[in-house]
Every structure is written in C-alpha cells, then in structure tokens.
Amino acid sequence: MTAAVSARGVRKRYGDFEALRGVDLEIEPGEVFALLGPNGAGKTTFVEILEGFRARSGGEATVLGVDPERGDLVWRSRLGIVLQSAGFFEQLTPDEVVSHFATFYPNPLDPRRVVDMVGLADKRSSRCKDLSGGQKRRVDLAMGIVGDPELVFLDEPTTGLDPQGRRQLWDVVREFARLGKTIVLTTHYLDEAEQLADRVGVIINGQLVEVGTPREIGGRERALARVTFALTGNLAGRPLPETGAETVSKNGRVTITTATPTAVVTALARWAEANGEPELPALAVSRPSLEDIYLAMVEAADGQADHKGSDA
Amino acid sequence: MTALPASPAEFRPNAPGRLIRLSFERTRIEIKTFFRAPDQVFFTFLLPVLFVVIFSTIFSGEIEGPPGAKKVEFSQYFVPGMIASGIVSATFASLAMTIAVEQHDGLLRRLSGTPLPRSAYFAGKVGLALFTAFVIVVLILAIGVVFYGVSLPTDPKKWGVFAAVFFLGVSACSLLGIAYTRLIRSSSSAAAIVQPPYLVLQFISGVFLQYSQVPPFLKVVAAIFPLKWMVQGLRYVFLPDWVAVDDYGGEWQVERVLLVLGIWLAVSFVLARVFFRWNRGYSG
Incomplete structure (x- = not known):
C-alpha cells in the first residue's frame, strides 16, 4: 500500500526566506495526522503544497500517489479540503451550498445528511451571512467532506468554535477516521491533536523537528x-x-x-x-503535558535559531 | 442516489454531459446568488435605465437625413448604443469586478480545491451575464418604446442579427472580463481598473455621440475592440440605411460585424483560459 502522503526534502523559498527547509514525511492511509507549529513556522505552506495550491521550490511530494503540482480533476475528486477563512457563499443557505458542492463530485454523500453530521440541522435554511463564525466553520467542513474524499485536509478546523462545537467537530473527524479516511489537520490546540491524532508532527522554522504519537512525542513517555x-x-x-x-x-x-x-x-x-x-x-x-513538551521544543528551536543568527 | 459508484478511473471530469450539467448548475447558483443581493440587482439595472431616460430627455430632437428620407429621433438613434453599453456593463465590467472580489476573498480558491472544471465556472459567469444583459435589453427597449417613441424592427432578419450580436457580444465581453481580472491586484482597486477602458471605449465607439463625430484616428482604435462593432450591428437593427452612409461610410457591413465579434469570441476564450487564475496567492 502506498503512502497517502509522501514528502521528501520538500523546500519552499520566497526570495531569500526559506519557509520550508527540507521536510520529510510519510502519512499512511487511514491515519489521522496533526501538524503543530507556531505561526509562521511553515505549517500552512507545507499543507498548501500538498493541496496543490502552491508550488514547491525543491524536493518530491505525492498525495494519493499523485504529484500535487500535476494533480488533475480526478485527483481533486479524491481530496477534501477544509480551508481556513476562505470566501463564503453569503447569500446561500448551508443546504444550498453543500448540495451545490456535491454536484462537483462523482460519488458525493447525501448533502442533507452531511449538514446534519456537522450539526447544522436547525440552520440548514438560514443564509450563510446570518451564521456565526463557528457555524460557518461547520459549513466549511461540510463543503470539504461532501465529496466523500479519501483524504481530508483540515486547516485549523475548530478555531472560533465553542467547546461544545469543538467536540461535535471532533466526532465528525473521528467518524471519518473510522471509515478509513486519511486526515491531515493543522491545529494550534494541543488537546485537539491529542484527542484526534494517531501521530503528531511539529514544524518549527521550516523543519519537521519531531514526529510521533501524542504519547511519546518529544520523549514524553520517558520524561521525568x-x-x-x-x-x-x-x-x-x-x-x-x-x-x-x-x-x-x-x-x-x-x-x-x-x-x-x-x-x-x-x-x-x-x-x-x-x-x-x-x-x-x-x-x-x-507527567509533562503535550503542551509542556511542545513549548519546550519551540523554545529549544528558538534558542538554536538565535544562536545561528549570532554566528552569521 | 441510486447511481453505482464509479471508480476514480471511470470518472471523466471533462465529459461533455458533465460539463453541460455543471454549466447549468453554476449558472443557476450564480443567478440565485445575484438576486439575493437586492442592492446589487438594483444598481445593475438602474444605470442603463438612467442612461436611456437622461439621454432621451436631454437630446429630444431629430437627426436630419438626406432629402426625402425619414428623420430619425435622437432616442431611436441612441437606443442601440445604450443596449451595447448595457451589455458591456453587465458582462465585462460586472464580471471583472465580481470575479476580482471572489479571487481575493478566497472563494475561487475554494472552488479550485474541488473537481469543478474551469470551463464550467466560466460558463456559469457567462450564463449569469446572458441573463442580466437580457433583462437590461428588455428594460431599455420597454422604456424606449413606452416613453420615448422608439420603434422596434419589423424585419425578421434584423431580429436575427439582434440576437446574434447579443449572443456574440455577451459571450465575448464576459470572457474578456474574466481574462481582465489578471490585471486587478486587489479587490478594492477593481472599479478603478475596470471602468476607464470601458468609459473611453464608450466615447470612441459612438455610444454617447454620433459615430461620424469621432475623430478618424480614434475610430481606428475603436475598431480594434468589440464595442464599436456591437454598436454598429445594433444600429443596423434599429436605424434606416441612410444613417450608415453618415456614420459608417456607406453600409452597415453586418457580415463583417458578425465576423469580427465571432473572432473576438474565440480570442477572448483563449485569453480567459490563459490569463485567468483561480488563486491570486498561487506563486507558480
């Protein structure tokens, strides 16, 4: 079985700035993988390269066996992308938007059921412009999964949700994971990574500094x-x-x-x-929480970066 | 939902049946979205109506023809130009501005993450433009006929040319609007970048004045772009032949009008394919 996502030495350069400095990562089919990292560390750049929204400057990448830069519409039909704060169909209702997106896919899920799944049953006929930020995030998720994708990219899926909404969204993600879908999510919330992910990767300064299960990452299990x-x-x-x-x-x-x-x-x-x-x-x-471990990693990496900076 | 699941290999995203179905689906959603924003609807249809009312009121008079020929009311003379101008406003100007907004607020990125073919997206935009342009034409004609004594053609051939100029003009100008979004760097600058070429072309193509009054070197410029040819074709529909002698050097040249607009349709399709970007943030 080939990897759902495979990256080898992926680099991205913007002028003099290296946003990604050689990222290697394999994600297995059916795995839930969470990418953590501070803002500006390269998380979003890396995910956008995998989604085919951005060209890489170097290295190799395949997603569902296809180079994202050559991904065609057949490839797109196998992916679900849940974007962060993208433009919205303000004048349409959740039912209308999700049904509309369903028409793009060869084997979509039932749009009404998807609207139920994300917990918008009682808002299905309200205009999207009248929804709260958290309710819009649910519509985002519904648009991303209605095509019944093999692989779902979730960019900070629960930002702006209340605790109950987060749990509901987690349930949807778990349901998808149970069906054998691969899920790649970026998040700022360590409890989210711990709750959902089989494995966690930490990107800092354009490098994947750690990959492991939430239990063992950063030597957490062996930590004092x-x-x-x-x-x-x-x-x-x-x-x-x-x-x-x-x-x-x-x-x-x-x-x-x-x-x-x-x-x-x-x-x-x-x-x-x-x-x-x-x-x-x-x-x-x-034991140290995932958050303690993560913050220690970020601090250590910052220290290194400062050190390198003073050498130059 | 009884269709058998197709394996990814069987899924042909650009199959003709699917393109047609998605083109209609996109058009349906575009029209629905358009009509749910009442302010947008109001201003889209208000401007052409205002133009007809203002022009017909200010220039109430007649154009003298050759001896013995029937005189032409100013309102009759300006209606074809107003229709052409209304078409460009509903297509080129309106699409360039709304697509620029969709590009910059990320809506297009959202669509580009799905298996929706680009041509179906274009078709939805052209479908919306055909619809709004049609409403504008009907409004202009209705106001012209009811209040300003504009007479409609009786010759079926003229109606045929009307339909052809309408369809070719709307399609070509819509696709040009899609291609033109490449020049728009932010949604707030959209109007400033879209309006000037459209306004200038309106003057030099003889929308606001008699084409015979346009200086010759500007006529050369105007003849490059589709608006001049749309005006010419529509004047043929609404005006007697002697006007062509004054304005277009003898004849209406209807075949040439349709040929030039046909070429523009093909060219603008290529331009739209080449210059349109789903995603302004895409760094190549």
Whole structure:
C-alpha cells in the first residue's frame, strides 16, 4: 500500500526566506495526522503544497500517489479540503451550498445528511451571512467532506468554535477516521491533536523537528515525572527524606523530579506516617503535558535559531 | 442516489454531459446568488435605465437625413448604443469586478480545491451575464418604446442579427472580463481598473455621440475592440440605411460585424483560459 502522503526534502523559498527547509514525511492511509507549529513556522505552506495550491521550490511530494503540482480533476475528486477563512457563499443557505458542492463530485454523500453530521440541522435554511463564525466553520467542513474524499485536509478546523462545537467537530473527524479516511489537520490546540491524532508532527522554522504519537512525542513517555506535595500540618519544618532525586522546596511546597515516581511516593508516605501525617497534603504526580513538551521544543528551536543568527 | 459508484478511473471530469450539467448548475447558483443581493440587482439595472431616460430627455430632437428620407429621433438613434453599453456593463465590467472580489476573498480558491472544471465556472459567469444583459435589453427597449417613441424592427432578419450580436457580444465581453481580472491586484482597486477602458471605449465607439463625430484616428482604435462593432450591428437593427452612409461610410457591413465579434469570441476564450487564475496567492 502506498503512502497517502509522501514528502521528501520538500523546500519552499520566497526570495531569500526559506519557509520550508527540507521536510520529510510519510502519512499512511487511514491515519489521522496533526501538524503543530507556531505561526509562521511553515505549517500552512507545507499543507498548501500538498493541496496543490502552491508550488514547491525543491524536493518530491505525492498525495494519493499523485504529484500535487500535476494533480488533475480526478485527483481533486479524491481530496477534501477544509480551508481556513476562505470566501463564503453569503447569500446561500448551508443546504444550498453543500448540495451545490456535491454536484462537483462523482460519488458525493447525501448533502442533507452531511449538514446534519456537522450539526447544522436547525440552520440548514438560514443564509450563510446570518451564521456565526463557528457555524460557518461547520459549513466549511461540510463543503470539504461532501465529496466523500479519501483524504481530508483540515486547516485549523475548530478555531472560533465553542467547546461544545469543538467536540461535535471532533466526532465528525473521528467518524471519518473510522471509515478509513486519511486526515491531515493543522491545529494550534494541543488537546485537539491529542484527542484526534494517531501521530503528531511539529514544524518549527521550516523543519519537521519531531514526529510521533501524542504519547511519546518529544520523549514524553520517558520524561521525568513530577511529585509535588505541601509541607503543612505535622510536616511543616521537618527535614525531607533522602530520595536520591532532584528536590526543590519552595513556599512550603515540595517538587521532586524523578524517573521512579512510585518509589518516591512510597518513601514519602512512610516518612509522612512516621511524622504523624497519614496523608501527604496536596499530593500530585504528573507527567509533562503535550503542551509542556511542545513549548519546550519551540523554545529549544528558538534558542538554536538565535544562536545561528549570532554566528552569521 | 441510486447511481453505482464509479471508480476514480471511470470518472471523466471533462465529459461533455458533465460539463453541460455543471454549466447549468453554476449558472443557476450564480443567478440565485445575484438576486439575493437586492442592492446589487438594483444598481445593475438602474444605470442603463438612467442612461436611456437622461439621454432621451436631454437630446429630444431629430437627426436630419438626406432629402426625402425619414428623420430619425435622437432616442431611436441612441437606443442601440445604450443596449451595447448595457451589455458591456453587465458582462465585462460586472464580471471583472465580481470575479476580482471572489479571487481575493478566497472563494475561487475554494472552488479550485474541488473537481469543478474551469470551463464550467466560466460558463456559469457567462450564463449569469446572458441573463442580466437580457433583462437590461428588455428594460431599455420597454422604456424606449413606452416613453420615448422608439420603434422596434419589423424585419425578421434584423431580429436575427439582434440576437446574434447579443449572443456574440455577451459571450465575448464576459470572457474578456474574466481574462481582465489578471490585471486587478486587489479587490478594492477593481472599479478603478475596470471602468476607464470601458468609459473611453464608450466615447470612441459612438455610444454617447454620433459615430461620424469621432475623430478618424480614434475610430481606428475603436475598431480594434468589440464595442464599436456591437454598436454598429445594433444600429443596423434599429436605424434606416441612410444613417450608415453618415456614420459608417456607406453600409452597415453586418457580415463583417458578425465576423469580427465571432473572432473576438474565440480570442477572448483563449485569453480567459490563459490569463485567468483561480488563486491570486498561487506563486507558480
């Protein structure tokens, strides 16, 4: 089975500025892939190259086995593109727009069902100009999927949606994923990537710096855990036990960073009990969130970029 | 939804039946969208109507012909020019401006991400232009006949030429409007870029004055563009033959009018294909 998306050394140059500096990526059919990255990192440029909206300056790319620069209408019929803030059919209703788009495709889904799926059943006959921003995003999604595509590109699908709307859209994406469709989404929301994606790629300064499952990306699984608790009650002022891990005590709150949180907690529990405090006050054990990992990556890359900048 | 699923290999996006179906579908949506914006409808039809009323009111008089020939009312003389001008406004000017907006606000990018053939998109635009131009022609004629004593041709051949000039003129000018969008760099500058050539051509093609009053070197320029030929063909439809002696050096040259407009249709189709861009942001 060939990859749904394959990029090798994809580059994009605007004058002196290199927006993409050699991106390699394979996305398997049926995979949900999320691209993360700060604004201006090259995410949108990369996706637009895959969508055939932009020519690359170098490297190779195929989408559904076709070079996007040579993608014809047959290829287009197999793709769904959900654009961010593109022009709108203000004077038409969701039903009308989605039915209209359905006529472009050889085997479309039932337009009315698609309008239901994206949660616009009660707005199906309102003019699009009267819809809220979030409702327009739903129409965007409906237009993108009504052709029953094999591969869907979603550019920041839930920007501007309320929490309930986001969950509804996630359900639609999951439904599509369940049907075996490939989904490539860009997002700013790390919880969205974590909820939806099989794998996550992080683009920073025009390079794909990390690819992995949301669980393991950036060494997250192996990252050290943090054990925190409060020095209150009978524990106030007591010397801490020796755990062999990095321990910071500040403002009556202790943070221990460790590779073996279970052993640390056991040791702490014994120590607390010995000091007449059967419960460790405000005990928490946590791993870095995807957001922590992501922000650390962005910071590290910025540091590198600054360093390179000072060399020049 | 009982059609059997076609495999991608069987799907022929440019099959004639599909092109025709999508052309009608695009036209239907264009017309529907157009009529749902009342201000746009109002101004599209207001301008040509105003022109007829103003011209017919200001220039109430007659053009003297040769001895013995029937005189021609000014209103009768100007109606064909107003029709030609109304056609250019509903096609070239209107399409260039609305497409420029669609290009810059991303609506075209949205369409270009689908398997909609470009020619079906063009057809929808031409379909809308045919429709609005037809309404404008009917309005101008109705006002002219009812209020200003304009008389309609009785010769079926003249009606045939009317229909041919209308169809060729609308199609060619629509496609020229589509091609012209290449010159428009932002939607806010659209009107400023579209109006000048259209206004200048109206003067030198004899829409607002008698063609005999246009200086010869400007006639050479006017003869390059379709508007002059549309006016000439429509004057043949509405005016007696002696006017051609004054204005067009002897004869109406109807065959030449149709030939030039036919060539313009072919040329403008090629220009539209070459210069039209789905996406202004596309960097090649």
